[in-house]
Amino acid sequence: MIEKKDVALEKAVLIGIITKDQDEVQSKEYLDELEFLTYTAGGEVVKRFTQKMEKPDSRTFIGSGKMEDVRQFIDEHHVGTAIFDDELSAAQERNISKILNVKVLDRTNLILDIFAQRAQTSYARTQVELAQCEYLLPRLRGMWTHLERQKGGIGMRGPGETEIETDRRIVRDKIALLKQRIKTIDKQMAVQRGNRGKMVRVALVGYTNVGKSTLMNVVSKSEVFAENKLFATLDTTVRKVVIQNLPFLLSDTVGFIRKLPTQLVESFKSTLDEVREADLLLHVVDISHPNFEEHIASVNKILGEIDSSDKPTIMVFNKIDAYKPEPIDEDDLETERTKANYTLEEWKKTWMNKIGNNALFISALNKKNLDDFKKRVYDEVREIHVTRFPYNNFLYPDYNEFDVDDA
Template identity: 50%
Template sequence: MANYDRERERAVIVGVIFPHQTRAQVEEYLDELELLADTAGADVVCRVYQERDKPDPAFFIGRGKAEQIAKIVEEEKIDLVIFDDDLSGVQIRNLENIINCKIIDRTTLILDIFASHARTAPAKIQVELAQLEYLLPRLTGKWRHLSKQYGGIGTKGPGETQLETDRRLIKRKIAILRRKLGEIDNQRKVQRKGRRDIFRVTLVGYTNAGKSTLLNVMANTNVYVEDKLFATLDATTRVIKFSPTKKVLLTDTVGFIRKLPHHLIASFKSTLDEIIEADILIHVVDISAPNFREQIKVVEETLEELNSLDKPTIIAFNKIDKLQDRSIIHTLAKEYENAVFISASRGVNIQALKDKILQLIDDHYVEITGKVNVSNPEAMSVIYKLGEVLDVKYDDDNYITLKIKVEKRHLPKISAYILT
């Protein structure tokens, strides 16, 4: 959410058009950067573009363009300039020698938003670790934009004291945070181990695609939702009952975004493990977004990085109520095998999504028939806990014949008690 507890800042955003990009693409990228700035608490006053073959080593943009931005900053009383690409410490220092305000890049802005939205201790640790790891290679003798002479966006978390902190202290802090995250990761593994007998479905998608709203609708719960980027950071899990004998764990995860910082992905590993260990993924897509195909690609690239791209996946095209032209639904239905078209906010086609989940779950089941000794209470307990008994026939000699529907992964456990 935007930071209303402080005065909103005035910002200039900068995009560079390289040969492999079109101006229209970069304009879309700056649209997203403006949304990020708004989420962080800044109003974008002006956009600046420059076409370049490659970044300038000293300024990223040309010196002349930097001087042009300096004039805009002075005339419009700008508080900060935000670049859509990562800057080195040297580039920031050189730019600040010309432009008299804070200079931050896209990654710093995203980390700032994460710092604002972190509510739990694990989330705060993960964000601080990502901030420090991003800062470490960018330390310079004059790291002015993180000094105490500036406040506001890009200066939260560890940034405010970096003038007094050297590399050795930062590395020590990083080691401490990694150790704490390791402890949290072990705790979560123990928690997940206790849930292994339940089918796990995880929501993934681009930030602000509507994952938390969908979780609320399906679980009839009240997870925090806001129409802002990265409103959700911590994984939230709820039990969804499809029938008295069939239930799943549905988990909402942090949204992805273009150029999601790699340090952030690494730091949020314990949270993203919910994706890695899921049985089914629901990829939530904002079908009303003009660039939703690129957003799909970004999510798929991130899933590939997590080695989770080959998991059974339902693609839930959300926000169909916002579509002006619905003819695209027919096209996408042919293009994507497991596609469902929904409106989470209005509860449209949610049952169709549940049916699709059940269909994929059924693909994971087999039916077996065999004899069980009724005098073995452990056998009956395991069978009824891990399987669904479809039919019972009473035989002689303390045996019954059971027809059981069981998940393939639980088959070895149940088979140990059955005589076929």
């Protein structure tokens, strides 16, 4: 019998910069996220490098002195991958590769790689391949010499590792073919959406890893893949859900992220049709994350890009069981109280108070406050339904007329 061995994680270093637009605190937050992305892709971060700069160096992103520090560390610790937190130009990538003599990735390349791992359906795989080709096209010149030294791993899934001889014309032809294939699948999916009848459509949206799939499983009593990794869900899942006697369609969509690559937003716009065509959005937020307000802003930005920012939205603050405010010494009068010290009750008195009953606080994992969640969703879906079909009003009485335990 063959003994199973753990797959060795690929050693990587992270490189970021601190600028006037991205201070030290933000830089650390982005690198924390980049480390989680690296772990999701199958890597292990052994060191981080940061440098204060006015703007990235046009040749090597960071200065020559700091680059030499990175090179020495990589040589001494046998690191195979250097990952930069911002998108590198083709020239920067080539120059850095010559200096470090290892695989060089940026945040975009890393996210594309994770998507390549996570894509399960032919549709998702086609969209990922399109994004990879569009990312690859401007980087073809001088790229193959260092690609020939690569042995696969993070960032090397896709056209790069198997088509060394690819030139711009072939890649452009490939992009045209993939776009045509996506257009064909889009037509098929549009027919499928049309065949769902006139049911109210509800879409779960939110930052990646906020618990959308877990909430989907609880509400729809289905088994959607959920894992504590970024982009655990890539393919859109749609389930028919019934609360009391009111049916509606609930869709779970790909999670959003800060600095989301332009190629992915473009390639996955068709996947996000479920969001565009939804009657109601459930914006799920991981309130236990220290940067959840930034996450909300990132999601709202992408919703604006796909013309969905004006849809009726319920904010669902998830993971209240994991929320822990930072303690503060009440006797220390000099320490200023910040948002990090807020209790949930104090948060509810901030801008969240203006949302009113469109702000819900739950734990999908522990099923806490799910009755309140179901009641609010029921009321909103019912209002949309009876507005659309007023003659069906008598079929769906107020939620309070039901026994809550039956929800």
